[in-house]
Amino acid sequence: MFGIYPIVDSLRLSLYTGADDGGVAFVGLANFVYLLTDQFAAPRFWNAFVNNVQFFAIHLIVQNPIGLLIAGLLTSGFLRRSEGWYRTLIFIPTTLSVVVVGFIWQLILSPLWGFVETPLLGLESTALPTLSLMSVWQYVGIPMLFLYAVLVNIPRELDEAARIDGASGWQTFWRVKFPLLAPMFGIISVITYIANFNAFDLIYSVQGPFAGPNFSTDIFGTLFYRTFLGAQTATGSVTLGAAVASLMFIIILIGVALYLLLVHRRLRTYDLSS
Known part of the structure; x- marks a missing residue:
């Protein structure tokens, strides 16, 4: 009722004006x-698409590997006495309000009273990567927690057998543990993909509905907001907003389907063969 029906009705509404x-x-x-061909609407749509791909790519390349690294360190024994503290400190930002996180980082990155002299959020070339890294800082605890849960359940006998065979700690991780982590790492990548293509709140709270400067941080979430509700004096369009939402749904669906068809099967085969 609250999930499937709104999606179906949005698809229906997108066929009307x-x-x-x-x-x-x-x-x-x-x-x-x-949306895809108009001389005014198409540049905004494709700009949001490219920005959304970049937003996701930074999370995939930075956030998930860092989460894997932290999970590996927490289960390696080097932080055995304070493992729980580190795990809690890393996960705490995930529980914070996105508005609070955006406000804090705006203060930190302010050229007037912050720690940097360059207006990173005010330049077209640095605004989107900066916002992406802010989001990475907040949500890195999620992949860390998932991967940590898998690592702590790997039998110690596998470590001992690898050491007896002469494998180093690095070789043990990549040849013994990572094949067991691969399916979970793939699931986390899909979750990251869905979450990033539905993102809205951080960019809206920091850059506003126009996702400045000059739409350089505009993604599907902010594009949908302006199209559906309008912004300032502009009047929104419910049906056109439904079309944007439908295209978001289709893009997410295609990405997940490609993962299930092309990647998930290989990860399962890799896991079983290992």
Whole structure:
């Protein structure tokens, strides 16, 4: 009721447009054609798509490997006495409000009273990577916790057998433990993909609905907000906003389907053969 029905109804609504009598009129795929090809709407849509891909790529390349590294350190024995403290400290930012996180980092990165002299959030070339790293800092505890849960359940006999065979700690991790981690690492990548293509709150709280400067931090979430609700004096369009939401859903669905067809099967085969 609260999940599937809104998605289906958004797909239905995206096939309509507002009529003069206040109702809606069926237009088929006209809203999608407008978003993808119109000289004014298409540049905003494709800019949001490229930015969203970059936003996801930074999380995939930075956040998940760091989570894996931290999980490995927590289970390696080097932090045995304070393992629980480190695990809690790393996960705490995940529980914070995104608005609070955005406000704190705005203070830290402010050229006037912060720790940097360069306006990282005010430059087109650095705004999106900076916001991405802020998000990485907040959510790195999630992949860390998932991977940690897998690592602590790996039998110690595998470590002992690898050491008897002469494997180093590095070789033991990559040849013994990582094959067991690979399916979970893939699941975390899919979760990251879905979450990043649905992202909105951090960029909105820091850069506003126009995702400045010059739309350099605009992603699907902020594009949908402006299209559906409007911004300042602009009037939003419910049906066009539904078309943006439908395209978001289709892109996410395609990405997840490609993972299940091309990656998940290989990870399962890799895990079984190992």
